[in-house]
Amino acid sequence: MWRKVSAILIPSLVAFGILAYMLWRVWDDLMVTIAHIHPLYLAFAVLICALAWVMRGWRYQAILGGLTVRLGLTFSTACILLSQTANLIVPARLGDLVRIFILKHEGLATYSQGVSSLIVERIFDVVTIALLGLLALPFVIATPEWFLPLIVIPIVGGAAFAIFLLLTGNRHSENKYLGIFYSMLTEVRAASLSMRSAFVLGSSSIGIWLMDVLVCAVIVMMFDESLPFMVIMLAIVIGNLVKAVPITPGGVGTYEFALVITFELAGMAPATATVIAVIDHLVKNLVTLAGGIVSLYYFGDWSVSLMKHSFWSGLSKEELSES
Known part of the structure; x- marks a missing residue:
């Protein structure tokens, strides 16, 4: 029991410590800065998010x-929101596994297809973020x-x-575990490497992350700061790449720290x-949380049991199959 509690408690304390230090070092000026918050800008940021x-x-x-899995837009959006809500609490991005069990519970996909879909999504996210960062990097002077x-x-x-996916081709093995591995490679290749899928997933990923940058840009405007869009984009890129290393739940603390470093390099107080940085991440996390709560109602009572097991039972397949 203590091991499960500490797995959540320790990363949460790390996140709290980072945030506390960041706020403490600027506390005298913080209240004056917060006085500039305008509800209209916040509403616009929430809408974009x-x-x-x-x-x-x-x-x-x-x-x-x-992957030949058909589902509606509402279902797929609720599925993502519920898993990301779990990631706000569960360390090491284990909340992503919630999505796999939702698809399995509804009889829409196998565990292998669920894992493959996560791999494809994660690769497109990380590579797209990095490419945007490479584009923005020359616009910030004296970066670390x-x-x-x-x-x-x-x-x-x-x-x-x-390249590895292209070179492996369609392989098979009589070994159970190697067979599963080859099957997943085939699924990942089918979902991501055709001309159509690469274009659709690539362009939509760019749109998603530009909207994420736009949320932060609106918050920057709220404080009457003049900061180039490329600088904001680099800050969001660094924040999310740092957040991809699951040190704290939801990247709380590490994300804000990365944004502050980048903003200060551009001359911001x-x-x-x-x-x-704090308001940007707070808006994004609160929208995620609100969407996760709505998703619980959408999926019904069994999803509440699923979330409970994900926090306290390590997403055990045996227990979840009873949900």
Whole structure:
């Protein structure tokens, strides 16, 4: 029991410690900065964020379509929102597994197809973010040395994985586990490497992440800050690439820290940079949480049991099959 509690408690304390330090160092100026918050800008940011989630649902629908899994836009969006809500609490992005069990519970996909869909989505997300970062990097002067490898490594890794998929072809094995591995490679290839799927998933991924940047740009405007769009884009890129390393639940603390570093490099005052980073992540997480709660009602009582098991039982297949 203590091991399960500590798995959530320790990363949460790390996140709280990072945020507490960031707020403490600019506390004197923080209250003055917060006074500039305008509800209209916040409403606009929330609307953009909500639309981005619908776009994510549409992209996930397209990914599963490549695996011959058919589902509606509402279902796919709710599926993503519920799993991302779990990620706000569960460390190491284990909340993504919720999606696999939702698809299995509804008889829409096998476990293998669920895992394959997550792999495709994650690759397109990380590579798209990195490419946007590479585009924005020249617009920020004196960036830390670790920015470049953080951006380049996902691009190289994504390209290497695509080449690997093309070279492996359709392989089979009598070994059970190797057979599952080859089957998943075939599924990932089918969902992502055709001309149509690559275009649809690539263009939608760019749209999703530009909307994510736009949310932050609206919040920057709320504080009457003049910051180039490319700088904001680089900040969001670095924040999400750092957040991809599952140190804290939902990347809380590490995401804000990365944004503040980038904003300060562009000449923004530390207090303003901190409050913008915190509000940006708060808006995105609250929209996710609200969508997750609505999704619980959409899926029904069994999804509540699913979420409970995901937090306390490590997503055991045996227990979840009873849900």
